[in-house]
Amino acid sequence: MEKTDLRIIKTNKILFDALLTLMKEKNFEKIKISDICEVALINRSTFYAHYEDKYDLLIALIEELKNTFLNELKENEYNSISKEYFMNLLKILIEHTDQNRSIYTSILSNNKNGLFLDFIMDVANRDIANRLKNNKDIINSNIPIDTITKFYLGGIINLGLDWILNKDKYTKEELLSYLDKLIPEKI
Amino acid sequence: MEKTDLRIIKTNKILFDALLTLMKEKNFEKIKISDICEVALINRSTFYAHYEDKYDLLIALIEELKNTFLNELKENEYNSISKEYFMNLLKILIEHTDQNRSIYTSILSNNKNGLFLDFIMDVANRDIANRLKNNKDIINSNIPIDTITKFYLGGIINLGLDWILNKDKYTKEELLSYLDKLIPEKI
DNA sequence: TAAATAACCAACAAAATGTATTTTATTTGC
DNA sequence: GCAAATAAAATACATTTTGTTGGTTATTTA
Numbered sequence: 431m432e433k434t435d436l437r438i439i440k441t442n443k444i445l446f447d448a449l450l451t452l453m454k455e456k457n458f459e460k461i462k463i464s465d466i467c468e469v470a471l472i473n474r475s476t477f478y479a480h481y482e483d484k485y486d487l488l489i490a491l492i493e494e495l496k497n498t499f500l501n502e503l504k505e506n507e508y509n510s511i512s513k514e515y516f517m518n519l520l521k522i523l524i525e526h527t528d529q530n531r532s533i534y535t536s537i538l539s540n541n542k543n544g545l546f547l548d549f550i551m552d553v554a555n556r557d558i559a560n561r562l563k564n565n566k567d568i569i570n571s572n573i574p575i576d577t578i579t580k581f582y583l584g585g586i587i588n589l590g591l592d593w594i595l596n597k598d599k600y601t602k603e604e605l606l607s608y609l610d611k612l613i614p615e616k617i
Numbered sequence: 618m619e620k621t622d623l624r625i626i627k628t629n630k631i632l633f634d635a636l637l638t639l640m641k642e643k644n645f646e647k648i649k650i651s652d653i654c655e656v657a658l659i660n661r662s663t664f665y666a667h668y669e670d671k672y673d674l675l676i677a678l679i680e681e682l683k684n685t686f687l688n689e690l691k692e693n694e695y696n697s698i699s700k701e702y703f704m705n706l707l708k709i710l711i712e713h714t715d716q717n718r719s720i721y722t723s724i725l726s727n728n729k730n731g732l733f734l735d736f737i738m739d740v741a742n743r744d745i746a747n748r749l750k751n752n753k754d755i756i757n758s759n760i761p762i763d764t765i766t767k768f769y770l771g772g773i774i775n776l777g778l779d780w781i782l783n784k785d786k787y788t789k790e791e792l793l794s795y796l797d798k799l800i801p802e803k804i
Numbered sequence: 805t806a807a808a809t810a811a812c813c814a815a816c817a818a819a820a821t822g823t824a825t826t827t828t829a830t831t832t833g834c
Numbered sequence: 835g836c837a838a839a840t841a842a843a844a845t846a847c848a849t850t851t852t853g854t855t856g857g858t859t860a861t862t863t864a
Contacts, residue, residue: 436831437841459646459672462820473843478822485646573795574787577776581799584775585768592767600761608760612768623862624810649851660812665853 441480444470446491449484453536458488495533496549499526517610520586524602527594534594551583582613628667631657633678636671640723645675682720683736686713700802707773707796711789714781721781738770769800 448470452461463484467474481487506522527534571578586609593605600608635657639648650671654661668674693709714721758765773796780792787795 476842573798577795580775580779581772585772588767588771608764611760663811
């Protein structure tokens with residue numbers, strides 16, 4: 431893999447930063463490419479050298495967040511279908527979100543972007559649903575595994591969103607303990 | 618309340634229809650006001666007489682959907698904090714969604730719009746959360762009522778989304794029976 | 805049927821996008 | 835370090851889209 435030119439990395443970073451800054455202020459819809467360039471202090475033609483439009487930039491930004499998280503996950507991986515494993519996974523996710531709180535706040539407060547929810551679902555389905563397939567309690571429940579996963583993930587994500595957007599409502603430890611109680615033992 | 622001019626009602630309706638049609642085809646981001654007018658067969662100046670921008674139109678559209686649903690709900694209302702009541706509420710919601718499937722498919726497939734999720738949450742919080750406040754089982758669980766509501770609502774919505782967007786995966790009766798099993802008795 | 809008013813039409817200014825070309829500055833690999 | 839490569843800046847421009855206005859036509863209301 432060849433080394434990427436420093437200038438490219440740099441413009442990418444400042445474009446991400448600029449977009450995040452602007453999303454904190456206003457709805458994605460209302461952000462113009464020229465706004466982004468103004469904040470990022472780059473020429474507009476440079477923007478077009480990197481991305482087709484602002485949507486393209488947003489996708490790249492979310493993709494990067496996803497990779498960052500997946501890497502953190504890899505470092506902590508261990509195999510099990512127990513609830514203990516499941517809760518540990520959630521702990522890592524919550525920790526990651528907390529560390530990057532300002533970023534996630536920007537993205538979510540602005541429009542609860544569907545793309546972002548897709549990202550979480552994607553991660554979750556890859557790392558959780560697959561394991562549940564081997565869980566006998568779940569197989570015997572007569573409800574499709576996929577359906578069970580979607581149900582509990584929906585709940586988890588919805589609580590997570592609430593926690594991120596309402597900073598001081600409860601701590602991450604509290605969030606985790608609530609989830610522990612709400613998620614059934616058999617998962 | 619004075620009667621609204623027929624022409625106003627008409628333009629509103631064709632604007633809603635046009636937006637829904639376009640959202641079926643492409644992302645909201647990419648839709649231009651001139652596109653909407655072209656499909657709706659109205660002059661662009663007429664659009665501006667009604668709405669500030671396309672976002673404004675979307676908000677009005679969702680607001681109308683919400684009112685439609687709330688009216689249907691009113692007709693079926695009865696008071697109780699039992700799970701039976703809760704399931705009946707869900708049944709009405711699912712029925713409503715099924716009747717207006719093409720509309721909801723348009724809105725959701727295009728970008729899982731945050732505004733729309735807000736609408737469901739709004740409805741739910743008004744009609745469900747308030748009742749849960751009187752439920753002793755929940756009060757004794759040591760988890761904030763708000764948190765419990767958010768958790769189960771998240772699950773319900775997430776399954777609902779899946780059901781709407783994957784038309785033939787399962788019937789509404791199946792959806793309802795799955796939910797019945799997944800939602801605990803104490804709610 | 806007359807008065808009110810919504811929608812149409814046409815024209816235009818301003819904003820924003822998207823592209824192409826040349827010049828300047830930085831990075832890379834030797 | 836230095837030369838070659840290349841990214842970013844600067845500039846200019848055509849095009850698209852937006853947003854507004856004033857006059858005309860058609861529909862609705864009462």
